[in-house]
Structure formats: structure tokens, C-alpha cells
Amino acid sequence: MFASVYVAGSRRGRSLSGDQFSKDLLSLARYFSPRLEMVDARTVVLDVTGLRGMWGSPRAFGAAVQRKAIEQGIHCRVALAATRIAAVLSVYGRTDALTVIKPGREATTIATLPLDILTRVANFGLQRNAAIPLEVRNRNVSRMINIFKRWGLATLGDLAALPRDALFSRFGTEGVMWQKCACGEESQLLIPTPENRPFEVALDFEWPVEGFETLASGLRPMLESLVLQLSHEGVAAAVLTVRLWLVTRVWYTRTLQLPAPICDSRMLCTLLVLNLKSHPPPAGIDRVVVTAIPAPSRITQFSLFEKAVPSIEQLSTLLARLKILMGSERCGxxxxxxxxxxxxxxxxxxxxxxxxxxxxxxxxxxGPIAISRRFHLPLVAQVTVDCGCPVLVSASGGIGRRSVERCAGPWRSSGHWWEQTQSVDQELSTGYWSRDEWDVELDDGSVYCIYRDRTHGEWFVAGFLD
Known part of the structure; x- marks a missing residue:
């Protein structure tokens, strides 16, 4: 059984912001159940399974929620159902202060609600996919609802009555998901919202630590304890902050923004040590404090039809090692x-x-396009010109000495003339350039991009067409 609570407004003339609504709503929800999920700033879903012995029947539980809300000075609507989506749709679409849906009556109760109500659960009714932004999901839902309306559908009951096989053939799994929502059927599990409390561990050393191996040996048990705290809440670390109390009596702080929520102590220890190696503290360490900002754990679902990519954990470790070797500004x-x-x-x-x-x-x-592959450093070339057009190109890099069969150009480009210099090296640093560019087809069939530097009169090969 799930209970959905929607804050419609405040009592006693209070004017509350969105953040204050969220805080009051979380305080109200955690008073009744530790397992809850925030739908938006004004709506929360509680898992009330097993709470009958404490609060009584579902209707008695809903009445208790409303009494507690009145004590906190907020006005709310409460809906209880066997599925989360049915409770959320009921609390959005019905104006009753308390709605209790008997098990098996979900589809009948929400059948009269309008189709437009699905836009309010765009991020809740479907399975979560972090790769699709919320704006894109909202657009897709609006587009699908417009199609349903052109078919003559007006309520959730009309959508629930459609043949599921025919709906799948036209909209795929997304259409079936929305029909399940219209029927009040569950499509995913409840993901508890982590409690807003600090996840922090600390360690005091008996003597100052200067080596990274000794520091890593102290970080391992700390991170194991931190990961245990996170796993008990069903979350993972999204941001790690390590604070080092140095012998110079100052704090040295490093913040590690993880590419995805991670709940592996060995992986977190490796990333922290690599980050500290690239930015070493200036003095010995007396105390270490590690703080984690939690986020819902990442659930990975692989596909047979998509290109395989390395795991986030392996990729983040590889990038951290590369940044130590090459510098952070050279990796990406x-x-x-x-x-x-x-x-x-x-x-x-x-x-x-x-x-x-x-x-x-x-x-x-x-569709198929020609790809221009540019050399990181242009190749110096010798070009013979006849009547203003290149007729012979000689350069290294496997080009050799080739005659030009066809050419197109020149295309003159220039910029940053206000930073004009007299040195080729300074040209790269200031951004000034002035050149005539040509596309030439050589006698072996290859096509190259060449240009003449108008400042120094030299020719270069910029790249080739593939």
C-alpha cells in the first residue's frame, strides 16, 4: 500500500517558497514512514506497507496524515492505493481531501481523469533514463497526448481500453508504459529519497603523514565505513569532499565530482588518491575528514542494439590517471x-x-558525408603556382611530390588582425591569421586541404578529405 501526499497550500496566512514546501513535506512524510520518494516539490509518495499495526486502516492512516499536516500549518490532499502511480494520479486529479482506493479498483477509480494529467507524471510514470533530459520527456509526453486526443481519447479510461498489442505496434514500449499508468499498474519500484543528513567519516593520525601510500591505507577503512552508511540508505556517493588538517594548522580541501553515483570503496579510494596526487597538499597531514553528498544509485541496463561503452567507474579511474600524466587541461x-x-x-x-x-x-x-581530417600540426609544403593556381605539391607525411589534377579556391580568411604579429609562434598564441585556402586533388586521387600563409608567404597542408 502506498500513500501520496500533495501540498495544495499553506494555512494561517503563511507564504511559503518552493524550498520551504519541500522541507515541510519531507518533515511530514518522515514522521510516518522512512521509505518515501519525492515526486516533485509538492508531492511525495510513502510506502506504508506493514504500518497497519501502528496507524490502523488506510483511511485512519490518511486521517492521521491530515491531522499532522494541520498541526504544521499546511493544507494537503492524501490518496492511498495499492500502486504508487494510482495514488499519485488520484491526488492530482481528485479534489477530495482523502481518497482510499481498494486493491483491484485502481483502473476504475482513475478512469475519469483527463489525459492531460499524464504530463504531471512525465518523470515518474516511465522508467528513469538519465540519458534523456526531462525537457525531452515532457515534449514526448505532450506529443503523444496530442495524438491520443486526435484519436478521440479524452480520459485515462479511454486510453486503458485500447488494445495493448496495437498500441505497442504504433508507439513501442513507451506507449505501453503510459497505458499501464492509465490502468494504475506499477511500472517501477520505489526509489527512496535519501535523508538530508551528512555522510561523514574522520580519522586522526598519531603522527603527520606525508606519503600517499600511508594516506591510502588510512582512507580505505574510512571509505568502507562511509560506503556502509550510504548502502544502508540505498544511495551512492555523487560528490566527495576530503579535508586535510595540516601541520601548519590550516585546512586543505579537495572536492571530487564523480561522473556517476559510486558505492564502491576501492574505487572511491583510488579516485581520491589520484586526485590528491595531482594536487598534493603542501605539508604533512594530521587529520582527514571525508564527506559524501548522496544520490540515488545508478541502475545500468545494457542493450544488444547499442554500442558498448566502458563502465563509469573504469572510465573515471582511467581519466584520473591520464590527468596526472598529461594535466587536466589536456584530457577530455x-x-x-x-x-x-x-x-x-x-x-x-x-x-x-x-x-x-x-x-x-x-x-x-x-547521410554519407566527406570527413575532413586535419593535421594537429600543419605540414610544411612546397607548392608551384601557375596562373594563380597550384599545379604541383611537395610535402612530407606520405604525400611526396604530386601534380595537381583539379583544384578549387582560393578561399581567403583572416581574423584577430588587431593582434597581428611578426612571428609564426606568436600567431598561435594571439589567434591572428590570414590565409588563402585551396582544395586540391592530386594525381593519385587523394584530396588535400592546403593554404598559403599571407603573412609569411609559406604553404602548408592542413589535412585531407576522407
Missing amino acids: TPVLSETHHPNAFDVGPFDPTVSSAIHLEAAEET
Whole structure:
């Protein structure tokens, strides 16, 4: 049995913000059950299974919730049902202060509710997928509801009456999920919201510690205790903060933002030690305090039809080791900079799932395309020009000495002229450039991108077309 509580407003003339509503709602819910899940800032679902001996029947439990809410000065609606989704839809769609749905009557009770109510449970009715943003899910739900309305459907009962096989053939598993919601059927388990309390462990050393091996031996039991606290609450560590009390009587703090919630003590210890190695403390350590910010544990569901990617834990460890060797500014994914300079790029966080999705989406939209592969350092070339067009190219990198069969250009580009310098090395640092670019097809069939630096009169090979 589940109870859904929706805060409709405040009593006694109180004006509360969204955060205050959430705090009052959590305080009210935790008074009755430790297992609860926040749906939004005004709605919470409680697992009341096994509480009959303490609070009595479901109707008596709902009345007790309302009495406690009145004591706290808030006005709420309460709905109890055998499934979470039925309780949430009832508390949203019905105006009764207390609604109790008997087991097996979920579909009948919510059948008269309008279809638009599904937009309020877009992040609750479907199975959670962190790769799909909430805005995209809301758009998909609105689009599907508009289609249902064009079919002549107006209520949840109309959607529940559709043939499930025909609905699956048109909308796939998502359509079936929403029909289950319209029937009041459960589609996922309750994920408890962690209690807002600090997860912290501390250790005092008998003598100052300066080596990382000694520090790691002290961090292991600390993190094992921290992970045990997190596992008891059904959560994992999303952010780790380590504070070191140094012999110089100052705190040295490092914060580790994890790519995904992790509940593995060995993995957390490795990541912390690698982070401290890349940013070592300036003095010996007398005391260590590790604090974790919790988040719901990550549930991974692999697919036979998607490209396999490394686990978040292995990837984060690999990136931490690479950042120690190469520097944090040299590890990541290249992204375009806000400039027209052809060789300019920035380094962003590495996320294989996002990059793969972008490439697949681009391939589906544009079809087969030619890929320009640019050299990190342009190759110095010697180019013979006839009537203003290149006719012979000679360069290293496997190009050799080749005649030009066809050419296109020139395309003149320049920028940052206000930072003009007289040195090629300074050109890279200031961003100034001025060049004439050509696409040339050589006698062996290969196509290269070459350009002439108009400042120094030199030719370079920028890359080739694949």
C-alpha cells in the first residue's frame, strides 16, 4: 500500500517558497514512514506497507496524515492505493481531501481523469533514463497526448481500453508504459529519497603523514565505513569532499565530482588518491575528514542494439590517471571554440555516450558525408603556382611530390588582425591569421586541404578529405 501526499497550500496566512514546501513535506512524510520518494516539490509518495499495526486502516492512516499536516500549518490532499502511480494520479486529479482506493479498483477509480494529467507524471510514470533530459520527456509526453486526443481519447479510461498489442505496434514500449499508468499498474519500484543528513567519516593520525601510500591505507577503512552508511540508505556517493588538517594548522580541501553515483570503496579510494596526487597538499597531514553528498544509485541496463561503452567507474579511474600524466587541461573531448580560427578548439569533459549520440544523430540526418581530417600540426609544403593556381605539391607525411589534377579556391580568411604579429609562434598564441585556402586533388586521387600563409608567404597542408 502506498500513500501520496500533495501540498495544495499553506494555512494561517503563511507564504511559503518552493524550498520551504519541500522541507515541510519531507518533515511530514518522515514522521510516518522512512521509505518515501519525492515526486516533485509538492508531492511525495510513502510506502506504508506493514504500518497497519501502528496507524490502523488506510483511511485512519490518511486521517492521521491530515491531522499532522494541520498541526504544521499546511493544507494537503492524501490518496492511498495499492500502486504508487494510482495514488499519485488520484491526488492530482481528485479534489477530495482523502481518497482510499481498494486493491483491484485502481483502473476504475482513475478512469475519469483527463489525459492531460499524464504530463504531471512525465518523470515518474516511465522508467528513469538519465540519458534523456526531462525537457525531452515532457515534449514526448505532450506529443503523444496530442495524438491520443486526435484519436478521440479524452480520459485515462479511454486510453486503458485500447488494445495493448496495437498500441505497442504504433508507439513501442513507451506507449505501453503510459497505458499501464492509465490502468494504475506499477511500472517501477520505489526509489527512496535519501535523508538530508551528512555522510561523514574522520580519522586522526598519531603522527603527520606525508606519503600517499600511508594516506591510502588510512582512507580505505574510512571509505568502507562511509560506503556502509550510504548502502544502508540505498544511495551512492555523487560528490566527495576530503579535508586535510595540516601541520601548519590550516585546512586543505579537495572536492571530487564523480561522473556517476559510486558505492564502491576501492574505487572511491583510488579516485581520491589520484586526485590528491595531482594536487598534493603542501605539508604533512594530521587529520582527514571525508564527506559524501548522496544520490540515488545508478541502475545500468545494457542493450544488444547499442554500442558498448566502458563502465563509469573504469572510465573515471582511467581519466584520473591520464590527468596526472598529461594535466587536466589536456584530457577530455575537443569542442569547437567561439572563433572562426580553423585550428582553434577547447577541451571539454569526456562523455562517450554523448559523443556517440551526436555522431549517430548527425549521420541519420545528413547521410554519407566527406570527413575532413586535419593535421594537429600543419605540414610544411612546397607548392608551384601557375596562373594563380597550384599545379604541383611537395610535402612530407606520405604525400611526396604530386601534380595537381583539379583544384578549387582560393578561399581567403583572416581574423584577430588587431593582434597581428611578426612571428609564426606568436600567431598561435594571439589567434591572428590570414590565409588563402585551396582544395586540391592530386594525381593519385587523394584530396588535400592546403593554404598559403599571407603573412609569411609559406604553404602548408592542413589535412585531407576522407
